[in-house]
Amino acid sequence: VFAAMASPASPGCVVGVARDGHTVFAKGYGMADLEHDVPMSPATVSEAGSVTKQVVAMTVLLLEREGKLALDDDVRRWVPELPDYAPQYGGRRITLRQLVQHTSGLRDQCTLTAMMHPRDASVVQTRADVLGLIVRQRALNFAPDTDHLYSNSGYTLLALAIERASGQPFGEAVAARVFRPLGMTRTEFRDDRSRIVRGRAVGYTLTPVGARTLMPEYDVVGSGGMLTTVGDLLRWAANFDSATVGGPALVARMAEGAVLEDGRRLPYAYGVVNGTHRGAPTLSHTGATAAYRAALYRFPRQRTAVALLCNHAAANGAALALRVA
Numbered sequence: 001v002f003a004a005m006a007s008p009a010s011p012g013c014v015v016g017v018a019r020d021g022h023t024v025f026a027k028g029y030g031m032a033d034l035e036h037d038v039p040m041s042p043a044t045v046s047e048a049g050s051v052t053k054q055v056v057a058m059t060v061l062l063l064e065r066e067g068k069l070a071l072d073d074d075v076r077r078w079v080p081e082l083p084d085y086a087p088q089y090g091g092r093r094i095t096l097r098q099l100v101q102h103t104s105g106l107r108d109q110c111t112l113t114a115m116m117h118p119r120d121a122s123v124v125q126t127r128a129d130v131l132g133l134i135v136r137q138r139a140l141n142f143a144p145d146t147d148h149l150y151s152n153s154g155y156t157l158l159a160l161a162i163e164r165a166s167g168q169p170f171g172e173a174v175a176a177r178v179f180r181p182l183g184m185t186r187t188e189f190r191d192d193r194s195r196i197v198r199g200r201a202v203g204y205t206l207t208p209v210g211a212r213t214l215m216p217e218y219d220v221v222g223s224g225g226m227l228t229t230v231g232d233l234l235r236w237a238a239n240f241d242s243a244t245v246g247g248p249a250l251v252a253r254m255a256e257g258a259v260l261e262d263g264r265r266l267p268y269a270y271g272v273v274n275g276t277h278r279g280a281p282t283l284s285h286t287g288a289t290a291a292y293r294a295a296l297y298r299f300p301r302q303r304t305a306v307a308l309l310c311n312h313a314a315a316n317g318a319a320l321a322l323r324v325a
Contacts, residue, residue, distance in 0.1 A: 001323045002029035005312055011204040011211060011291070012040045013310035015324055016230030020303050021238035026230055032201035032311060034211055045186060045200040045227050046309035047216065048294045049287020052226035053155055054254070054271030055178055055236065057100050059162055061250050061270065062177045069165040071097040075104075078161035081135050089143040096161060098144050099154030100270055101258035105140030109133060109153040109223070125193075125218040130156055145261045148268065152223035159222025170221060181245050184232040189221045197227060203291030205313035214291035214313055224289050230307040237298050237305035240283070255283055272298075277322055286317045295321040 005012040012030015016023060028040030063069050069078065075094045076082050086093045089105075098104040112133045134153050141149055159170045166173040171189040179187050190197070193216055205214040216225075243251040254270040267274040272283045280299050287294035293310040295317030306321045 001320060005030040005315070007031075008037070008039075009034070009211075011201075011206075011310070011312040013293075013308055013312065013315055013320065014040050014042060014044050014046070014230050015320070016042065016234050016307040017324065018234040018237060018305045018307075021241055023231065023234055030312065034202070034204065040201065040311070042230055043186075043199060044309070045197060045229055046294070046311060047190070047203070047224070047287070047289045047292035048226040048228050048233070048296075048309065049224045049289040049292060050152075051233070051285050051287040051294045051296050052222070052224050054285055054296075055174060055226065056155055056158055056162070056222055057271035058246060058250075058254065059174050059177055060096060060100060060158060061253065062246060063162065063165050063173075065246075065250065069096065069161065071095065071100070073161075075099060075157060075161070078164050079131075079157050081131065082157070083135060083138070085140055085144075088139065092144045094140075094144050096158065099151075099158050101148075101266070101268055102150050102154060103145050103148050103258050103260065103266075104151065104154050105142045105144050105147070105149070106134065106151045106153045106157075107137050107141055108149075108151045109156060109220075112137075112153075125220075127156065127160070127191075127220050130218075130220050131160070147260065148258065148266050150268075155223035156220055157222075162222075178236075178245055179232075182235050182239055184228070184235050187226065187228040187232045190216065190225045190227050191219050191221050193217060193219050200227065201292075201309075201311035203289075203311050203313070205291050216290045216292075224287060228309070230309055233296055233307035233309070234305055237296060237307065240298060240300070241303055277325060284318070284321075288317070293317040297321045297325060299325065 006029040010030045014028040017025040026042035204211045258266040284297040291313035293315040295308040
């Protein structure tokens, strides 16, 4: 599966497989750092991209259980900077649940950034910049709960809501509720792109003149920004069976797909997507940030998980993870 990148001249991937909550396979292929001849290994730290979203969704559910917020809260309770779109859309208000499940209608921050700077999407670099883009939008893509469109903007706003509801910095709020209880000691958020991270893979894209670095140039967390290892991702995946964090009812709720106003149930749930592979139900999410690619697939019936972290822009995380499965 990884033969094409199993070379000292290629960026690559780390893959981990767990069964019944125990890691049964973990191996790196290719190089984490081409300049310093550092190979990819199970200890390599890499960017998880949008795999982050399920951790954010869990934190929101935990804060709801603590009584600090509610999934049906109007987002403007926590982010009053956002315009009031309700008068335009029949009184429909955007809720935190809609942000989690991508049914808010909010325009995606990545699309907005690309429209502003079509030749350099890295210009918008901080949460304040992204929030400024979002709040300047005078309309939504559709009325809340009438359609589904993936929007990173929603998770950037959720990170802000988590911060304000918990009274803690976003990274600490998540670490206290998720990372530390699960023993995810190598996982943290990248909210300062210039900070040194020990053991991190460098992101690379391949060009006609050879590999070139391609790193995230922005400090926005929530929609992504989680640095982790395959071992920590498998610890997170194991929680869907053990329910160490959250308990069985809350963990089961994570898999409940969104329901639109017209009754349609969607595969997108709480930061995870319901699907099937060769007849087996799956819960999954992929991620992509700069040259980093990630995937986490769970097979609930088989109590099996496949985690993948790559620093190779051409890697197809979903396809690779499913081939491993």
